[in-house]
Amino acid sequence: MPQAGNDESPARDGQPWLTLVGLGEDGPAGLTPAARAAVEQAETVFGGDRHLGLVPEVPGQERIAWPSPLTDALPWIEARRGRPVCVLASGDPFWHGIGATLARRLPPEEMVAHPAPSAFSLAAARLGWPLQETRCLSLHGRALERVHPWLHDGARLLLLSWDGSTPAALARRLVERGFGASTLTVLERMGGPEERRREARAADWGEATVADLNTIALACRADPEARPVARAPGRPEEAFTHDGQITKREVRAVTLAHLAPGAGELLWDIGAGSGAIAIEWMLADPANRAVAVEPRPERAANIAANAGELGVPDLQTVEGKAPEALEGLPAPDAVFIGGGLTTPGLVERCRQALRPGGRLVANSVTVEGDAVLAAARERLGGQLTRLAVDRAEPLGGFSGWSPLRPVTVWSLVVR
Structure with a gap:
């Protein structure tokens, strides 16, 4: 591993020592005088092989190519804290670049950025x-x-x-x-x-x-047979691969409204079935994350297939039964219980995982599940909603109303 230099004259704490320089294909010719000086005066320069090849070498300057994975270099950069270090990047380092990674580890007052036009x-x-x-x-x-x-x-x-x-x-x-x-x-x-x-x-x-x-x-130009992903929750059941274990689209839209997805939030979808709730949660914002917990392997496989088809391949699937399968998961911003509701202690475990402002939503279609939700409301508060949906279906030469199974929804905002 590359080692840090000596510490004869470290910069004062909180002072800029790390410079991020965005490069274009024109190399140093496109740099401002300040960016060019940062590259030339740095004791150590980090960058990809292509970036390092674009800037002239400086006698005595340490030049380090990114390892794979790139994150292995972060301790090397931090080891040089207080000495002039330059990181080369493509275009704007803070748009799908190394800048965001470094900003999660270093305070902004210790960095200076000279972005170039992004791609x-x-x-x-x-x-x-x-x-x-x-x-x-x-x-x-x-x-x-x-x-x-x-x-x-x-x-x-x-x-x-x-x-x-x-x-x-x-x-x-x-x-x-x-x-x-x-x-x-x-x-x-x-x-x-x-x-x-x-x-x-x-x-x-x-x-x-x-x-x-x-x-x-x-x-984009859509052909007549195109399959766009709708922008609103409550996508049709046919959009998902499932074995019948799926929250119906009308109920799903109401459930997502109670879950109230924000930006960059994490959902636990427990007893996920087809993964429809978790997928629609992630579709609500590109930064949203979700963990789908499902004990049956064939349904877990459906969840992964649906996540890819609908454009959220980063959905995490945990094959196991809650609450045991919840151990070690990152703390959620919201929890949906769609299966396993009558498991002893599950509601309490989910409530304890939520910080103030977190949302807990559970759906039931059985008498036993309804009893659990009524008891949860008595202990914890929240709101109970009963949904009854009828769909028109063929009836002889006409159409008649066919009722779906009524659904009880319990929703709680943690205070």
Whole structure:
């Protein structure tokens, strides 16, 4: 492991010692004088091999390429605390870059950033797309399914590619989901002498590969058979793979309203069945997280398949029975109990896991479950709601009302 230098003249605590410098494909030519000086005067420079190759070497300067995984380098950087260190990044270090990772470990007053235009900004400028009206996503090291929720007719997406094969993989996915008429514009090595632009419909892209450093601009056009992911909760049951153990869409919409997903919050979905509640929770905000707890392996497999299909592949599935399966999980912001409600101690365990402001929601379709919810309301407070839904179904040559099983919903906001 690279070692720290000597400590003859460490900077004062709280003073900037770490500089983040965003580089474009034009290298040092695109840097401001302050950013260039930060690179030249640093005792240690961290960066990828490509970034290090863009800046001239300085005699006596320590230069360290990122290890794999990159997070292994964080202790090396911290070991040099108080000495001038420079970290090289692509474009804006705080937009899908190393900046956010470092900011979680170091106070902002110890860092200075000199961002360059991000790939998103450059791509929007090339295409004349208003950036505030464009969805920006990273596929670098992330599952391709992340684009699914954003595929809607007329939508514009800017996507950071993982490598040169990403555009072809995305094109195939678009055709599969009924968006073959969408236009892919691939911008390679933007800002440098080897910049190149390629454009084709997804259906016509084929297997062509491009430079590993590329950004995809996607103008979505839906075919008649397209399968967009709805933006509101209460998506149809047919959108999920399930064995009948699924919260019906009308009840699901009400349940999500009681769970009240915010931004960047974590849900425990207990007795998850198809995972529909957890998936719709995550679809409410791109930063939301969820843990689906399900004892039956075949249902756990359905949860994983549904999460990928609906564009939230990061949904965590825990195969086991609550409350034992809850041990070691991160503290939730909300809990939904959809199965196992009559398990002794489960409601209390979930209530104890929640901080003030947390939400606990449980649904019941049985007399025994209703008794548990009535007792929980008596002990803990909260609100009981009874839902009765009828759906029109064929009745001879006409239509008649067919009732769904009534559902009791108990909801509690922790004070």
